[in-house]
Amino acid sequence: MTMTSEPTTAAPRRPRLTTTDLSLVAAFAALVAACALVGGVPVGGAGVEITLQTFGVLLAGCVLGPVRGLLAVALYLGLGAAGLPVFSGREGGLGSFAGASAGYLWSFPLVAGLAGLLVRQVAGRRRKSRAFWVFLCAVPAVAVNHLLGIVGMKYWFDVSWAVAWGYDAPFWAGDLLKAALVALVAAEVHRAFPQLLHRR
Template sequence: MTTQSLPREGRARTTAPTTDIALIAAFAALISACAYIGAIPVGAAGVPITLQTFAVMLTGCLLGPVRGFLSVALYLGLGAIGLPVFAEHSGGLGSFTGASAGYLWSFPIAALVGGFLVKYVARQRRTRALLVFLCSAAASVLVIHPMGIAGMKLYFDITWHEAMTYDLPFWLGDFVKTTLVALIAAEVHRAFPRLLERG
């Protein structure tokens, strides 16, 4: 029996996992590409500013908590095996213990939290950019920045206050990136209202 001979519901069940896998892989590739854009070291820590966080939060807000988490985890897995998918064309396990390690570890959790908030808190109002902005910003403030600060504190063996000053240069850029995430995600959810059904 071919897929075409199946009832419509049967075809949907058959193609849904394939679509999920394709979306997870595509957004992992998007995060990888965005890691190369910018890559400008800033602040005393020298951690580069890239569009990684933009892509990570867009992934979570569009794909939802499960697929968003899996997509970012796939991206980190590719970097862990040595592919140069991280900022400044780096890769390997050493990236997970460096100055920016806290940020890397935070990415899948942030995508999960952002996706959860968009799917279960914003719900049908996810077509409103302001609500998506608040969901994405919450994930960034509650997950990415705290874990990034903790990572720099451990790596440089400095005080919490010093680590927070290292993190400060990223806030303005994150505001701009979160705004872009909100505008894009709201429009995509307006065009594809069922996108998060399997997220």
């Protein structure tokens, strides 16, 4: 006697990234590039420019969540590494990843991923993505950006940690203001599209 079993049909697997996800990643990569191209202002003794770049990176993470936010920033960095002039000062190429501001650039994927993760966990549905909570989630990501920026300047200029910290200090006020603006924008976006943050 032979046993026959009915064929089982596997449920269709949902793609990890939908067309909408990819479109959002591309759109936010373009947004970060646009923010970087806004005229920068040299700040501090290192001559590193302050731009809206960090605003775009934080917004990508806080709006899209950790995965898509990180991918958007990684795409932006990839375009710059390929030679497109999308970095501060309309620069591009691999040389940008070894200059005075290299630490800030290397931190961007971590900044977007961390901000997105914290916003999703802390300021998600339970908190209704209020601007206050989004801001608190963005601050640790800003700290990571500054920490790696200090490391980069310390080794690039071959100075002490105290001097590198002094180079970085003037950027804090502007970046906290940018984090506050990101919080206001992200909270409104999540209020209008509550499913957006929790898809990824």
